[in-house]
Amino acid sequence: MAKNDELLHQEARSLASPSRIKYFDLVIAQGNGALLTDADGKEYIDLLASASSTNTGHCHPTVVQAITQQAQKLIQYTPAYFANPIAAKLSTRLTKLAPITRPVKLAWGNSGSDANDAIIKFARAYTGRQYIVTxxxxxxxxxxxxxTASGVSLNMTRKLGPLLPGIIKVPYPDPWQKAPHETTEQFVNRMFEAFKLPFETYLPPDEVACILIEPIQGDGGIIKAPTKYLQKVYEFAHEHKILFAVDEVNQGMGRTGKWWSIQQFGLEPDLMSVGKSLASGLPLSAVIGRAEIMEALKAPAHVFTTAGNPLTAAAALATIEVIEKEDLLHRSRKLGRSALTFFQQAQAKYDFIGDVRMYGLNGGIDIVDPKTKKPSTEIATKIIHRTFELGVIMISLRGNILRFQPPLVITTAQLDRAFTILDQVFSEEAAQKLRLPKNASELGW
Ligand SMILES: Cc1ncc(COP(=O)(O)O)c(C=O)c1O
Incomplete structure (x- = not known):
């Protein structure tokens, strides 16, 4: 048995299945930049960047050095009780980077999830209101x-209720909601009417603490809300003294070609959550916000034993340094433009490629049934599996959307090689040569 298979077999005896979304039988042993090596020694080009959590690439030497040096000094002393120099330095650095008028403060966490919980906690405490709109x-x-704030997969809430009370969902203005005859302005107005409906029928605006949004949805399919729509939501929030909070966990840290995706809209949030690539994938997150909001709770309302520890803080400082020194924001935009050209050319050639979206080196490519133009999970699954066989890692979102989020340090040669392989796979699909994997029904979200 190959090493990959043997290890997976062994692991399956003890690892609970809800903690792994299945795509490929892969055991990753090593990483370097945008390259990965599996347990059998096979090399892959990574177009997923560990779910956008390694924007600076795998094992960036600057990050590795910072972690190694810090590990020799101090790995952990709980920031819940005492400060450490490196996290103190990082808090100044990160609050300055936040797109919020100062004074700004932050609180540490261990994951994007707890940073979003923090948004709910601080928003409720500051406003004295209970409802959260997502x-x-x-x-x-x-x-x-x-x-509870999410809305993308039934498996995330099935068997888990009762969920957190007081969270209300409104429709995200995704491109699939737009009718063919509608202009963008008509679409924005219609979606904004749908947004306001709860407020006009059962949700008193003066009882709403915050609106929490991904300005560009990540796992929802890499979808950007129309600017005009977000402006309207923002104005509505201000009019009713509702806090405007953004989730930058997936789309922050340079992914879209700016530090934060909300900067694509020119809007200033009251609160934001950051994680994933913040410490190049070490477990560190933060909720950042206007100081008066961040002072609305009293300790120990938001402490975690390991959050903001010296090791993760050293990785985060090094990550910020790499993004700046290597000008990864510019790189994200530049490579994103060539990726857009590649996928648009593919769209013109292959009738199973639907909408193509690209914001920095960050894209969602819809795969559709050529006849009906409806989403095709089957074709998308065949494509990502053949791509994987040929040494490129890319997964799907919502079944039929190709998720394109390579590390921002990917070289042009690696990117070109990935495009050559993708084009080969697309042409094989067009010639009906691709097969579905046997376990297709178990795969994905
Ligand atoms: C937008 C967004 N927010 C929050 C999270 C949760 O982050 P974590 O998995 O670190 O808890 C994710 C993870 O995919 C995400 O994409």
Whole structure:
């Protein structure tokens, strides 16, 4: 038995299945930049960046050095009781980077999920109001608060109720809701009417603490809300003294070509959550917000034993340094433009490629049935499996959307190689040469 298979077999005896979303039988042993090596020594180009949590690439030397040096000094002393120099430095750095007018403060967490719980906690405490408004298609995490705020997979709430009370969902203005005859303005107005409906019928605005949104949804399919729509929601929030909070866990840290995705809209949030690539994938998250909101709770309302520990803080400082020194924001935009060209050319050639969205090096590519133009999970699954066989890692979202989020340090040669392989796979699909894997029904979200 190959090493990959043997290890997976062994692990399956003890690992509970809800903690792994199945795609490929892969055991990752090593990483370097945008390259991965599996337990059998096979090399892959990574177009997933560990779910956008390694924007600076795998084992970036600057990050590795910072972690190694810090590990020799101090790995952990709980920030819940005492400060450490490196997290103190990081808190200044990160609050300055936040797109919020100062004074700004932050609180540490261990995951994107708890940072979104923190948004709920601080927003409720500051406003004295109970309701939180979130969007369909959102993924905010796996803790009770953040999964209640999410709306992208039935398996995330099935068997788990009662969920956190006081969370109301409104429809996200995704492109599939737009009628063919509608102009963008008509679409925005219609979606904004749908947004306001709860407020006009059963949800008193003066009892709503915050609106939490991914300005560009990640796991929902890499979808950008129309700017005009977000402006209207923002104005509505301000008019009713509702806090405007953004989830930057997936789309922050340079992913879209700016530090934060909300900067694509020119809006200033009251609160934001950050995680994933913040410490190049070490478990560190933060909720960042206007200082007066961040002072609305009293300790120990939001402490975690390991959150903001010296090791993760050292990784985060090094990550920020790499993004700046290597100008990864510019790189994300530049490579994103060539990726857009590649996928648009593929769209013109292959009738199973539907909508193509790209915001920085960050895209969602819809795979559709050529005849009906409806989402085709079957074709998308065949494509990602053949791509995997040929040494490129890319997964699907919502069944039929190709998720394209390579590390921002990917070289142009690696990207070109990935495009050559993708084009080969698309042409094999067009020639009806691709087969579904046997376990297709168990795969994905
Ligand atoms: C937008 C967004 N928010 C929150 C989370 C949850 O982060 P974590 O898995 O670190 O808890 C994710 C994870 O995919 C995410 O994409």
């Amino acid at each position: 969007f369909t298609g959102a993924y905010h995490g796996s803790t009770y608060g953040s999964l």
